Each structure stands twice: as structure tokens, then as C-alpha cells.
Amino acid sequence: MRVTARGSGLCAAAAVLLGVGLVFGYPHLVVLGTAAVAALMFAAAYVWWRPRLTVSRGVEPDRVMRGEPSTVTLRVGNTSRLRGATLVAHDRCGEASVPVPLLRLRAGGETTAQYPVPTVRRGVVPIGPLRVVRGDPLGLLSLARGYGGTARVWVYPRVHRLSAVPTGVTRSLDGRDDRVPHGTITFDTLREYVVGDELRRVHWRTSARVGELMVREQLDTSLPRLVVLLDDRRASYADPELFESACEAAASLVMAAFREELPIALRLLSGGRQVQRTSGNTARDYLDLLTEAEMSEKTEMSENSDIPEKSIAALRTQRLGDTLVYLSGDPDLSRVSTLRTAYPTLVAGVFGDARPALERVVVLAVRDGAEFAAAWDGVQAW
Missing domain, CATH: 3.40.50.410 (von Willebrand factor, type A domain)
Structure with a gap:
């Protein structure tokens, strides 16, 4: 809960009025101080009321190249049985705060809001939570609450097409490096058998020793790495x-x-x-x-x-x-x-x-x- 400048002034005024009125016997000042305290108590009770909202969030797509569009879709529902809600929420989108107006959201109703995600910069953009700030009519206090989860949007760097590929290198037994355009297949490692592997690649000796099928994983040594x-x-x-x-x-x-x-x-x-x-x-x-x-x-x-x-x-x-x-x-x-x-x-x-x-x-x-x-x-x- 945050006390506004007006609320801070009223708190100070209430303390002065009650102190002076009680010490020096001025009943009118006591009445004014009591009214100030009552206004603060009313403001606290007003902002403490919590709107019963449900928030679901969708981001499509959540991974885009720099400059491509991405959209956040919010579905906000009012689960209260009796009371409607009219307020302005704010959704966090990176460093910005996006206003989400919730006007005349009747009890049991639902509304949908959309807004674009800024993708002009590479990076991870945090989205949410939806923040509802409720203030009293006198402007004395305010209370912010978060609704719904969070999401992230990955803005990838731009990709420029490369057509050239380096030639592969295979190392000979005498230590020199030979460049070859096409590869030679050689053994790399053993791994567990998965459905779809060719049976001719099963290493039966190792399979018998470990008790499960093991497959030879082969590697083209001349492919550029x-x-x-x-x-x-x-x-x-x-x-x-x-x-x-x-x-x-x-x-x-x-x-x-x-x-x-x-x-x-x-x-x-x-x-x-x-x-x-x-x-x-x-x-x-x-x-x-x-x-x-x-x-x-x-x-x-x-x-x-x-x-x-x-x-x-x-x-x-x-x-x-x-x-x-x-x-x-x-x-x-x-x-x-x-x-x-x-x-x-x-x-x-x-x-x-x-x-x-x-x-x-x-x-x-x-x-x-x-x-x-x-x-x-x-x-x-x-």
C-alpha cells in the first residue's frame, strides 16, 4: 500500500489537530482530526478490496526474428458473483507498461485485450504480470496487485543467408591436414538402440556385455565442423x-x-x-x-x-x-x-x-x- 502526497499531508494534519485539540482543549480541532482519521480509514478499506480477476496470457509467436511481429493476448475474467469492475490495469512488457482498460467488466464476464510486443531490439522481453492499481476517491492511498503469470519473448538476431561453406579437413596418419570435398565415414561412439535404427549397426559384443542393444554412431570426418x-x-x-x-x-x-x-x-x-x-x-x-x-x-x-x-x-x-x-x-x-x-x-x-x-x-x-x-x-x- 502506498500513501500519496495528499495522504501524507492529511496524516500530518490529523496528528497536529488531535494533539493540539486534546492538549489545549479545543473540541473543534479534535473533531477535524477525527474526521481526517476517518477519511484515512475509509481510504484503506476502499483500496483493500481486491477485484476477483482471472488472467490467462498467450504470446504468439514467442520466438521471432528482430523486427518481426509478436502479439500478446490477454483474457481477463471477473469471477465475482455480484459486483462488476471498471478499472485500468497495466501489463509489463519489457521496460514499458501497457495500459489495459477493463471497462464495465460485469460479474462473471470476460474481456480480451491484445497489444504488440516491441521487437526492434534483440533480447528476451519479459511479459507480465498484469498489475491493477486501486486508489480511493480522495486520492489518499493506492494499492497495486499482480494478476496472472508471466511469459517471455525471445527476439532473435537477424539472419543473413550464407551460401558458401568451408571444405572439410581430415587428418592423415602422418599428421598433415588434407582437404576433401566429400567425406569418409568412421566410428564415433556407441549409444543405446532406439526404434528405427538399422540392425546392421548394432554392436553385438558390447550389447551382450551390457545387457541391452548398443548401436554404432558413425561420423563423416571430412564434413566441415x-x-x-x-x-x-x-x-x-x-x-x-x-x-x-x-x-x-x-x-x-x-x-x-x-x-x-x-x-x-x-x-x-x-x-x-x-x-x-x-x-x-x-x-x-x-x-x-x-x-x-x-x-x-x-x-x-x-x-x-x-x-x-x-x-x-x-x-x-x-x-x-x-x-x-x-x-x-x-x-x-x-x-x-x-x-x-x-x-x-x-x-x-x-x-x-x-x-x-x-x-x-x-x-x-x-x-x-x-x-x-x-x-x-x-x-x-x-
């Missing part, structure tokens, strides 16, 4: 829009990999969440990560300045693929250039006005996601 490393440090970007462009480039790479059915891994340089393509992951997992990504405040001078080094070291030791794509607004590529020995193909997308160059690294110096897509498709040889 992409690793996307997104620099999410705030210090790397002179303009926040450059980070948005880097997210667009990462989303474009993810969608291109899924369209071509290629393995892909996505990591954040700050050491946050990561996604690696498995049988259970979908493009939605990657896009959700890119939508939730925010620029980290960790800088080179902070106590966590070794986190980027740990991320680089992990990529060097694990070697998740053969093509590493580094996306950043920092033209200094000395840190990521150390990965040239682990990844035969190293691509650096640098967003901004800088035009860095580095030996054995394909550098794409661009300003936004659209330029990145054009530069990516314009690479003559990987």
Missing part, C-alpha cells in the same frame, strides 16, 4: 550496435550450418554458456543463447581477465572442429591467432572501422551483419 567463438566483452565494442552485428553474424552461421546439416559449436569468450550440436540440440538452442547473450563487463584489468585466456586454451586443447570463426569488435587478433595450430581454417570477423590483417587468418573487416554475409560468400578459398 564449425566452431563459432563470439567475443562478448564490452571493451571490445566501441558501439553496442557492433555487438548486435556480431550476434547477427553468429546467427547466420548457425542457420547455414543447420541448413547444410553440418556440426557446429557456439561459445562465448567470457566463458558463459555454450552449445555444441548433438542429436538433441536444435537451432533454437543456439538462437536462444545468442538472444540471451549480453556484453560482459569483464575487462583486461579486472580480476577475471584470465577468463578469455581460459576460453582460448580450452578451444586449443579440445579442438571442437576444423574451422574456427572468431567474431569481435576488437582489431587485436593476437590472442586468437594462437589457435592457428589447432584449427586448419581460422576466420576472424572484425566489426568496426579497423582493417586488420594477419597471416594464415581469413580476416573479414565489416561494419554489420549484412556486410559480413557478403564478405563470407566472397571468400575465394578457405
Whole structure:
């Protein structure tokens, strides 16, 4: 319950009138003070009454690309048997408050309201709860209550179509890297049998040992395996829009990999969440990560300045693929250039006005996601 400025003044006046009237024996002042207290008690009783509302919320769709439409639909019902309701509620939509008028909502009735979700910015938009503020007629007190649940809308980065795909790399026994356009199938791991698997892939010896059917999972070693490393440090970007462009480039790479059915891994340089393509992951997992990504405040001078080094070291030791794509607004590529020995193909997308160059690294110096897509498709040889 919130006391308004008028209510605070009336409280102070009531205290002064009652104190002076009782101490100095002025009955008229006591009457005025008592009337002020009665007005406050009436206001408290009035705002304490709770409208009996039911709220159901629907968002369609709850995942959209930046700039695409999304709509919230509210169904508000009055479950009171006797009393109607006329009030203005407010629904939270991101940082804004959307008014939802509930006019002449009769007892047992229901009304529907819709409003668009702002999708001009990438990110997760929280929706709800519906907030009803009830104030008394004198404007002394107000009380806010929340109704219904909450929802979220994922506004994905824009995706620019990429048509070029790097060639795959297979490692020979003598240690050199051979580029091949078509793959060789080799054993990768064993997993449990699921309905639909071919029986010729069952590994009978292991199945007899563990007591259940185990199937050989095979892998095309020459398919290009992409690793996307997104620099999410705030210090790397002179303009926040450059980070948005880097997210667009990462989303474009993810969608291109899924369209071509290629393995892909996505990591954040700050050491946050990561996604690696498995049988259970979908493009939605990657896009959700890119939508939730925010620029980290960790800088080179902070106590966590070794986190980027740990991320680089992990990529060097694990070697998740053969093509590493580094996306950043920092033209200094000395840190990521150390990965040239682990990844035969190293691509650096640098967003901004800088035009860095580095030996054995394909550098794409661009300003936004659209330029990145054009530069990516314009690479003559990987």
C-alpha cells in the first residue's frame, strides 16, 4: 500500500489537530482530526478490496526474428458473483507498461485485450504480470496487485543467408591436414538402440556385455565442423550496435550450418554458456543463447581477465572442429591467432572501422551483419 502526497499531508494534519485539540482543549480541532482519521480509514478499506480477476496470457509467436511481429493476448475474467469492475490495469512488457482498460467488466464476464510486443531490439522481453492499481476517491492511498503469470519473448538476431561453406579437413596418419570435398565415414561412439535404427549397426559384443542393444554412431570426418567463438566483452565494442552485428553474424552461421546439416559449436569468450550440436540440440538452442547473450563487463584489468585466456586454451586443447570463426569488435587478433595450430581454417570477423590483417587468418573487416554475409560468400578459398 502506498500513501500519496495528499495522504501524507492529511496524516500530518490529523496528528497536529488531535494533539493540539486534546492538549489545549479545543473540541473543534479534535473533531477535524477525527474526521481526517476517518477519511484515512475509509481510504484503506476502499483500496483493500481486491477485484476477483482471472488472467490467462498467450504470446504468439514467442520466438521471432528482430523486427518481426509478436502479439500478446490477454483474457481477463471477473469471477465475482455480484459486483462488476471498471478499472485500468497495466501489463509489463519489457521496460514499458501497457495500459489495459477493463471497462464495465460485469460479474462473471470476460474481456480480451491484445497489444504488440516491441521487437526492434534483440533480447528476451519479459511479459507480465498484469498489475491493477486501486486508489480511493480522495486520492489518499493506492494499492497495486499482480494478476496472472508471466511469459517471455525471445527476439532473435537477424539472419543473413550464407551460401558458401568451408571444405572439410581430415587428418592423415602422418599428421598433415588434407582437404576433401566429400567425406569418409568412421566410428564415433556407441549409444543405446532406439526404434528405427538399422540392425546392421548394432554392436553385438558390447550389447551382450551390457545387457541391452548398443548401436554404432558413425561420423563423416571430412564434413566441415564449425566452431563459432563470439567475443562478448564490452571493451571490445566501441558501439553496442557492433555487438548486435556480431550476434547477427553468429546467427547466420548457425542457420547455414543447420541448413547444410553440418556440426557446429557456439561459445562465448567470457566463458558463459555454450552449445555444441548433438542429436538433441536444435537451432533454437543456439538462437536462444545468442538472444540471451549480453556484453560482459569483464575487462583486461579486472580480476577475471584470465577468463578469455581460459576460453582460448580450452578451444586449443579440445579442438571442437576444423574451422574456427572468431567474431569481435576488437582489431587485436593476437590472442586468437594462437589457435592457428589447432584449427586448419581460422576466420576472424572484425566489426568496426579497423582493417586488420594477419597471416594464415581469413580476416573479414565489416561494419554489420549484412556486410559480413557478403564478405563470407566472397571468400575465394578457405
